[in-house]
Amino acid sequence: IRTIGILGGGQLGRMLSVAASRLGLRCHIYEPGAAPAGDVAWKVTNAGYDDQDALRAFAESVDIVTYEFENVPTSSLDLLESLRPIRPNRKALAISQDRLTEKSFLNDIGLATASFADVETEAELPAAVERIGAPSILKTRRMGYDGKGQIRIDDPANLQWTGAPSVLEGFVPFTEEISVIVARGVDGQVAAYDPGLNLHQDGILRTTTVPCGLTGKVTTDAVLMAARIVNALDYVGVMGVELFVTPGGLVVNEIAPRVHNSGHWTQAGCAVDQFEQHIRAIAGLPLGDGKRFCDVTMENLIGDDMDRLPELLSTARTQIHLYGKAEAKPGRKMGHVNRITG
Numbered sequence: 001i002r003t004i005g006i007l008g009g010g011q012l013g014r015m016l017s018v019a020a021s022r023l024g025l026r027c028h029i030y031e032p033g034a035a036p037a038g039d040v041a042w043k044v045t046n047a048g049y050d051d052q053d054a055l056r057a058f059a060e061s062v063d064i065v066t067y068e069f070e071n072v073p074t075s076s077l078d079l080l081e082s083l084r085p086i087r088p089n090r091k092a093l094a095i096s097q098d099r100l101t102e103k104s105f106l107n108d109i110g111l112a113t114a115s116f117a118d119v120e121t122e123a124e125l126p127a128a129v130e131r132i133g134a135p136s137i138l139k140t141r142r143m144g145y146d147g148k149g150q151i152r153i154d155d156p157a158n159l160q161w162t163g164a165p166s167v168l169e170g171f172v173p174f175t176e177e178i179s180v181i182v183a184r185g186v187d188g189q190v191a192a193y194d195p196g197l198n199l200h201q202d203g204i205l206r207t208t209t210v211p212c213g214l215t216g217k218v219t220t221d222a223v224l225m226a227a228r229i230v231n232a233l234d235y236v237g238v239m240g241v242e243l244f245v246t247p248g249g250l251v252v253n254e255i256a257p258r259v260h261n262s263g264h265w266t267q268a269g270c271a272v273d274q275f276e277q278h279i280r281a282i283a284g285l286p287l288g289d290g291k292r293f294c295d296v297t298m299e300n301l302i303g304d305d306m307d308r309l310p311e312l313l314s315t316a317r318t319q320i321h322l323y324g325k326a327e328a329k330p331g332r333k334m335g336h337v338n339r340i341t342g
């Protein structure tokens with residue numbers, strides 16, 4: 001394998017491209033919009049996800065296709081898959097694209113999720129709230145990220161609608177949020193990084209800290225659950241698994257079939273970070289050493305956090321990653337820092 005095609009040219013594609021180039025591979029980015037990855041990739045195709053001619057040419061120029069953007073139309077994936085292998089596979093992508101199928105799959109393999117109800121239309125909402133109760137969270141089935149497309153329901157008498165087919169999730173009274181970044185190779189080898197403790201603000205990941213401070217029982221359970229998910233999907237690549245810690249045990253929030261924001265700490269804490277691990281996995285190389293050798297807190301630089309850059313640049317034991325995005329807008333992830341804390 002020499003050339004990797006990446007659907008999506010955001011910061012994740014950018015960091016994947018850097019990792020691939022370190023391994024002597026090159027990336028061809030496919031991105032309809034502005035592409036932070038474009039600065040570092042071998043080649044960029046700037047075309048829509050439904051442009052069949054552009055997609056064909058893209059696939060023909062690469063050895064395998066992977067993605068950092070999950071909402072590529074099915075017909076386009078069919079075309080790509082007829083030309084080159086897609087890793088992680090289509091099943092993993094289809095399941096994680098839709099919160100309803102995702103939760104059903106997780107329950108089917110014996111993992112706990114929030115209680116949930118399918119809410120196709122606004123008319124079905126009152127009955128769903130009756131069943132699930134309040135507080136609860138209404139989420140669009142597809143396309144949501146960074147808490148977008150979510151409405152918290154506290155009062156059943158005052159309901160708002162998301163505007164699209166949704167799931168209603170019972171509120172999980174969690175004590176902590178953690179995530180496992182897990183990798184699975186072509187040969188079925190599985191490796192997981194230490195679970196990280198995640199803090200969110202306004203629905204956006206703010207910080208991830210390792211070690212997460214939880215007991216060995218909880219972290220082992222979390223890793224075993226992540227391994228069960230990737231094995232069940234015959235998955236190849238890196239996956240992010242978000243979990244709620246509750247007094248009754250671990251509950252899976254959602255899975256992301258790609259490198260994950262809460263795994264950025266691995267850039268400072270491990271010999272092989274999540275980006276290199278993903279490239280190794282999809283390229284059929286042996287998985288690398290993901291053992292954590294220091295304590296790290298990753299902090300996202302969102303919007304005007306960028307004003308703190310001069311100070312961050314002169315802070316010791318701090319690694320800075322900027323995505324090269326032109327404009328700092330509120331809620332926009334501009335970069336992150338990894339602070340080595342121990």
Ligand code: ATP
Pocket residue numbers: 114137139144145146147148169170171172173174177200203205242253254
């Ligand atoms: P991401 O950017 O991680 O993909 P997202 O838009 O898919 O975000 P979720 O992970 O579903 O959003 O939810 C964002 C945050 O909202 C969670 O990390 C958690 O803090 C809170 N949250 C979501 N669902 C629930 C729930 N059922 N119970 C309690 N808190 C929840």
Ligand code: MG
Pocket residue numbers: 144145146254
């Ligand atoms: Mg999500």
Ligand code: MG
Pocket residue numbers: 242253254
């Ligand atoms: Mg999430």
